Structure formats: structure tokens, C-alpha cells
Amino acid sequence: MTHSPHPLDPLTAEEIAQVRDVLVAAGKVGGTTRFPSVLPVEPPKEVVRAHRPGDQVTRRARVVLLDTATGVAAEAVVNATEGALESYRELEPAKDGRPAILFEEYDRSADLVRADPRWQAAMRRRGIEDWSLAFVAPLSPGFFDEPLLRDRRVLRALTFLRDHVDDSPWAHPVEGLLCEVDLIANEVIAVTDEGDVPTPTEHGNYSGETPRTTLKPISITQPEGVSFTVDGSEVTWEGWQFRIGFNAREGLTLHRIGFGGDPVLYRASMAEMVVPYGDPAPWRNWISYFDAGEYLLGKNANSLRLGCDCLGVIHYFDAVLADDHGNPVALPQAICMHEEDYGVQWKHTNVLTGASDVRRSRRLVVSSFSTIGNYDYGFFWYFYLDGTIELEAKATGVVFCGAGGDNPYGAEIAPGLMAPVHQHLFCARLDTEIAGAANTVEEIDFVGVPTGPDNPRGNAFTTTTTVLDRESTAARLADPLRGRTWVVSSSDNVNRLGKPRAYQLVPKPGPTLLAQPDASIAARAAFATKHLWVTRFHEDERYPAGEYPDQHPGGAGLPQWTAQDRPLIDSDVVLWHVFGPTHLPRPEDWPVMPVDYSGFMFKPLGFHDRNPTLDLPDFSACRHCPPGECHCAH
Structure with a gap:
């Protein structure tokens, strides 16, 4: 249109x-x-x-x-x-950090490593004379203020082997070999070559298996067309209205999200993610990737394919990004949008009359995928008929491996192949606008009531409410034992019961950052030490680890902003929610990992006056026979 x-x-x-x-x-x-x-x-x-x-x-x-x-x-x-x-x-690199990694720097640093006599000697020591198929993986170096790396733009490179051009290199890590490359001087400034762990030889290729024949096709059709409309970047669907954006750093972004004509979120995005590894071996103890800030999720996004990434009647959004030289590059089908059935929305059988009513749920799916090295990440935003929003992050791809067996910091997943324990910690940025710009955030816990005069049989439990009134008190941990949620309520708008209209952030928590508080990554990824942060909106506060996390010493982003301790009640507030899996890889994750799901829900809580899906049509009714006389099995 x-x-x-x-x-x-x-x-x-x-x-x-x-x-x-x-x-x-x-x-x-x-x-x-x-x-x-x-x-x-x-x-x-x-x-x-x-x-x-x-x-x-x-x-x-x-x-x-x-x-x-x-x-x-x-x-x-x-x-x-x-x-x-x-x-x-x-x-100023020492203060600001360094820009994100260029695509061309991967190839340039790999070429420098392969040409280095020390690397070649390390390969020969392992009996490898032909390294034409060796894969050198340049990776962001972290920050440790080491004299050799100070004032340099650096990548650290690990080496993997291949048996042929289509062979998966991740199956053949060259253990104990680490190179550090100065990208400006164009030289390898250090080579670490330690140990004699054999390189695993079993292949890790996941294509070529004989397909099973037992699965019958599932066809998804919408013969009358889709229920959404698209006008440029604006989408309208079943009471929802929002705009779709895309940029090189965050990838998919959502804007001006409203339901039933009222605002819910001004902006929503995957603002950052960090992947810290828990292996203390010197060739891996520095690994802590910031996949948005160092590598750029959007710049690494996939062009999606019908029937593979997306199934059904699909609307695609293309994207345009700048390449390393600043020239525009088209990314077709960067975003996929479609409807999908989601089971029962509501159901009740009247025990007095036997009458049964049931309505089907449906959701609108807006998704994108990015590939960062060995891992692939899908970000799926779901919009439900009752006003609920869900973000689901899907981690798949190939787990990162070293050579060796089980140890306290990793698990053997194939013969001689060890995958270290690590975390994927995502940070979603939710700029709220619940029925207006002024909002207040509260923490809600379920608690038991002590047995006594008010609870004579000991069965009672209730909720407690903590108002997150300032930024200093609004960095919070989830608590599944208390069913902890966070409620964002309107300061200006009430429902028919006279209570503030609100939305509820329902976490699905896992561990926060497990590195020690004095570790470098704890300063650089301080946002990952809490499940929730709440800040007062400021247009320059966009990324929870700061603008330039690459080689940044730490302290930027959320810890710096919240030190201002701004008041939050009846304010324009932003929620920063951290979630994601802590991963001890399994043999079942090899040679390609089934999707690992994580995420959260953002649900209306008194935002509506009653169930907003009472008017859903009953698609189960037979359209071919008179009421009550259907025997045709339609």
C-alpha cells in the first residue's frame, strides 16, 4: 500500500x-x-x-x-x-570503548594468522602440514588491561580444522592455540601454543542424513486471506496497532504499540545480549561476546525463507543496511510476519445444562533471525488476542567446542570434543506507555500469612507490593518461589473498578551473570547481574552495556545511568529485562543444537474492563447443516 x-x-x-x-x-x-x-x-x-x-x-x-x-x-x-x-x-577508546567489528576485519585477521610463522610452527608441531582448509575464527577480545593489548584494536583468534570445504569446522578445534591480532598495525602480536590435546577427528556435519518418511505434511492455509493490514511500516491486527523497524545494531524493533486504541509500549527491542563462557582455560577464559554491541544483530540478520523460517501465509519486510564502506545493501525478507493458531483461548462446559463453549486462540508473529558465528538467534514477538505480548528468544546453531573430555567447566558431547558451560543473557528494552506517558512500576510477591488470629487454619496467602520509586531501588532479581512479577500502571487512567490500568511483566527467570563480581565481564556486562532494571527515560540511554562495549573497561550503561538515582513514580519509564539460558551442552546438542527457548510475557492487568475476547467467533460451528442437526462430520 x-x-x-x-x-x-x-x-x-x-x-x-x-x-x-x-x-x-x-x-x-x-x-x-x-x-x-x-x-x-x-x-x-x-x-x-x-x-x-x-x-x-x-x-x-x-x-x-x-x-x-x-x-x-x-x-x-x-x-x-x-x-x-x-x-x-x-x-576516546580508553573511555568510550571501540566501534563494532567490521566484516572485513574477520578475513584480514584470519589471513594475518595463517601467514604468521609462529602459527604455522604450532600447526606443524601438531602434525598439520596442509592448513589451506584451516578456519581461523577471530573473536572479540574482552577487556583485561593487559600491557600487550593496551591502546590497540584487537581480535583474538582460535583455530579449527576442516576435512573439506563443506566440513563443519566447529567439530575440529585446535586446542591450546590462541593468536592475538592488532587490526590497525596488521600484525599478530602474540601466539599462545600450549598442550598436546589431540584434535577431534569425527565430523560434525548435520546434513546428508536420510530423511524420515513418517511425518505427513501439515498445510496451513488462509483461503479468505490474512486478518492483518500493512501500510508501509505500520501493522494493524485485531485491536493491535504498531510500527515495525529494523536497524543494524538491534535488528528488529517495534514502535508505538497500542491495543484497543490505547498505548502500551512506545518502543520495544532486543537492546543487548552477552554470551559469557565459564571455562578458565587461557584460550577461553576471555570469551564474552556482546552480540548486539560488538557484532551487530541486524547486520548479521538472515534473509528468511518461506517454508523454512516461516510457515503459513507470510508478509515479509525487507531491510536496508550500510556495509563496511557506508554503502546501502538490501537485505530481502529480513522480517517475517504471519498469523498462527494457538490452541484454546477460553472454554467452559456448563455442568447444569451440558452446553459447552470454546474459542480458539490466535497470535500474530513478528520474527527475525541473526547468525553470529556458530550460533543462530531467533527473536519472535507474539501478539495475542487478549492483549498479551510475548518475546521468545530461540537459540540454536552449533555449540562452541574445545578438544578434550568431561571437566568441571564443560561436558564431552562427542568423542574427544568438549563444549564449555556458558550463558546467553538477553536484555530486552521496554519503553512503556501504559495508557499514557506517566507510569509507575511495582513489584508484586505472593507471601504466606503466619498462622494466627487472622489466619487460624494457616491456609491464607496474599500479595505484597513494593513500589520501585527510585532507580537505586529498581534493580531487581526475580523470585520464582514468590511468583514475583512487575506491574507497570498508568498514572492517569483507571478502569471501571477505579483501579489504574496496568500491564504485568511475567519473567521466566534463569541465573543472572555467574562470573565473580571482580571479573572483568561483571563490570562490562553489569546489566546481566539483575533480572530487571527500571530507569527514567532519556533519549541517549539506548544500550544497557553502553554505546561501545568492544574493549570497554566496564561501568557504562545501566550502572552509570542508575547512579543518578532519578525518581520513577508517575514518570516516563523504561524497563530493561534480562533473561536467557545457562547452558551445559548435551550430546543431544551435537552436531546442531535443537532450539533452546527463553523469554517473558507482558500481560494486561486491569488494562481492560473484562475479557476482551468474548466476541471471538465460534469456528467449530458447522456451516453446512442446520443448527443442532449436524451429522456430516464436516
Whole structure:
């Protein structure tokens, strides 16, 4: 459908090209300049709320530049509408951290490692003379303030072998071999070669199995068409209305989410995730990937395929991103949207009359997938007919391995192949707008009542409410034993019972960050030490580990912001929710891992006056026979 531009639309190819042209004209781009990221700058909320179709839209982009010859990095804001450079500042690596990793840096560092005599000698010591098929995996290095790495842009590289070009390298780790590469000096600055653990030889290929023939096809059809409508980036479905965005860092984003004509969330996204490993071996004790901030979830997103990633009657959204040189690159079918049946919505059989009523549930699915090295991550946002929102993160792909057997920090999953224990800690950013901009957050626990005059038979239990009134008290842990949830209520809007309209964040908690408090990763990923943080909205507070987590010493993001201890009651607040699996790999996770699910629900709590799905149609009624006379098995 034709539509007028909106302030929250994703960047177009023309706008990305214009941004690059402005920087070239300003003399900020040379032959060795690269573009680690080009991200949209969203206008202030008041501008977005006041926008009407046909209004002029001003489009801006925040660009990170890196000179690969000198290591100098800068951040610029470009007005693509007016063709103007609005701001430019050089980054201070020791203070700010470093820009995200470029695609070209993977290949460049791998080539440097393969050409290094020390690496070649380490391979020969292991009896490997032909390393043409060796896979060198360059990885973000963490931060440890080591003199050798100080003031350098670095990747650490591990080595894996392949038997042929299509062989899975993750099955053949070269244990005890670690290389550190200076990406600006273009040299390998250190090689660690220790131990004589044999490289596992059994292949880890997962294709080529004879397919089973017992599964019969399931066909999903919607002969009358879909129930949603799409106008540009705006989606409308069964009381829901929202806008879909996409950017290089977060990937899929959702904006201006409303239900039944009332706002629920101003913005929702996967703002960061960290994957810390628990193996103290020197070639793995530094591993702690920030898959959004260091690698960019959106830049690594997949082009989705019908019948594989998405099943049913599908609407796809394409994306446009900037490559390492700042030029626009199309990513077709980056986002998949479809409806799916979800079982029973509600049911009751009247025991007096025998009459039975049942209605089917349905949900709208908006999803994307990103591949970061060996792992694949799917982010599935579900919208339900009753006003519930759910985010489900799906982790799959190939587990990261070393050579060896069982040990306290990993499990043998194939002969001679060990997979270390690790965590996948996601952080969703929920900028709430529950029936208005002013909200208050409360923590609700179930508690037992002591036996006594008020509870003579000891059966009573109730709830307790803790108001999260300031940022200093709003960093919280989940408590499944108390059924802990967090309620976000409107400060200005009540339901027919006179109570604030609200939504309830229902966690599905696992362990928070398990590294020791004095570990480097505990400072760099401080957001992962709590299940919930609540902050007062500020447009510059976007990412929970800060703008540039690569080689950052820590303390940025949520710990820095919450130190302001801003009041939260009746405010524009943001919830940061941490969740995800702690993974001790199993043999069943090899050679490719079945999906590991994690996530949370955001459910209406007094947001409606009663069940909003009472008007669902009864699709079970026979359309071919008179009422009460159906014997045709339709």
C-alpha cells in the first residue's frame, strides 16, 4: 500500500547513500575510512506523537567511522533530509570503548594468522602440514588491561580444522592455540601454543542424513486471506496497532504499540545480549561476546525463507543496511510476519445444562533471525488476542567446542570434543506507555500469612507490593518461589473498578551473570547481574552495556545511568529485562543444537474492563447443516 513517510520508518537506501555523501563532502571519509555502523536517529517523542500523515519528516542517522590505518574512530550525526553534518566527535577508546567489528576485519585477521610463522610452527608441531582448509575464527577480545593489548584494536583468534570445504569446522578445534591480532598495525602480536590435546577427528556435519518418511505434511492455509493490514511500516491486527523497524545494531524493533486504541509500549527491542563462557582455560577464559554491541544483530540478520523460517501465509519486510564502506545493501525478507493458531483461548462446559463453549486462540508473529558465528538467534514477538505480548528468544546453531573430555567447566558431547558451560543473557528494552506517558512500576510477591488470629487454619496467602520509586531501588532479581512479577500502571487512567490500568511483566527467570563480581565481564556486562532494571527515560540511554562495549573497561550503561538515582513514580519509564539460558551442552546438542527457548510475557492487568475476547467467533460451528442437526462430520 502507498503510505506517507513516518519519522519512525527504517532508513532507506537513498538516505544511507545521502548520509555517506554528506560525510564525503565534509572531508570525513578517506580511502581507509570504514563505517562500523549507520543507525537511525529517532526524533523526540513529542515530535513523533504530533506527527500527522503528510507532515514533513526530518531524517537523521548516527554514523560511526573508523580509520583502519590509524585506528581513529568518530561518531557523527547527519541530517539526511537537509544534507548536513550536524555533529562530529572523535571517540576516546580508553573511555568510550571501540566501534563494532567490521566484516572485513574477520578475513584480514584470519589471513594475518595463517601467514604468521609462529602459527604455522604450532600447526606443524601438531602434525598439520596442509592448513589451506584451516578456519581461523577471530573473536572479540574482552577487556583485561593487559600491557600487550593496551591502546590497540584487537581480535583474538582460535583455530579449527576442516576435512573439506563443506566440513563443519566447529567439530575440529585446535586446542591450546590462541593468536592475538592488532587490526590497525596488521600484525599478530602474540601466539599462545600450549598442550598436546589431540584434535577431534569425527565430523560434525548435520546434513546428508536420510530423511524420515513418517511425518505427513501439515498445510496451513488462509483461503479468505490474512486478518492483518500493512501500510508501509505500520501493522494493524485485531485491536493491535504498531510500527515495525529494523536497524543494524538491534535488528528488529517495534514502535508505538497500542491495543484497543490505547498505548502500551512506545518502543520495544532486543537492546543487548552477552554470551559469557565459564571455562578458565587461557584460550577461553576471555570469551564474552556482546552480540548486539560488538557484532551487530541486524547486520548479521538472515534473509528468511518461506517454508523454512516461516510457515503459513507470510508478509515479509525487507531491510536496508550500510556495509563496511557506508554503502546501502538490501537485505530481502529480513522480517517475517504471519498469523498462527494457538490452541484454546477460553472454554467452559456448563455442568447444569451440558452446553459447552470454546474459542480458539490466535497470535500474530513478528520474527527475525541473526547468525553470529556458530550460533543462530531467533527473536519472535507474539501478539495475542487478549492483549498479551510475548518475546521468545530461540537459540540454536552449533555449540562452541574445545578438544578434550568431561571437566568441571564443560561436558564431552562427542568423542574427544568438549563444549564449555556458558550463558546467553538477553536484555530486552521496554519503553512503556501504559495508557499514557506517566507510569509507575511495582513489584508484586505472593507471601504466606503466619498462622494466627487472622489466619487460624494457616491456609491464607496474599500479595505484597513494593513500589520501585527510585532507580537505586529498581534493580531487581526475580523470585520464582514468590511468583514475583512487575506491574507497570498508568498514572492517569483507571478502569471501571477505579483501579489504574496496568500491564504485568511475567519473567521466566534463569541465573543472572555467574562470573565473580571482580571479573572483568561483571563490570562490562553489569546489566546481566539483575533480572530487571527500571530507569527514567532519556533519549541517549539506548544500550544497557553502553554505546561501545568492544574493549570497554566496564561501568557504562545501566550502572552509570542508575547512579543518578532519578525518581520513577508517575514518570516516563523504561524497563530493561534480562533473561536467557545457562547452558551445559548435551550430546543431544551435537552436531546442531535443537532450539533452546527463553523469554517473558507482558500481560494486561486491569488494562481492560473484562475479557476482551468474548466476541471471538465460534469456528467449530458447522456451516453446512442446520443448527443442532449436524451429522456430516464436516
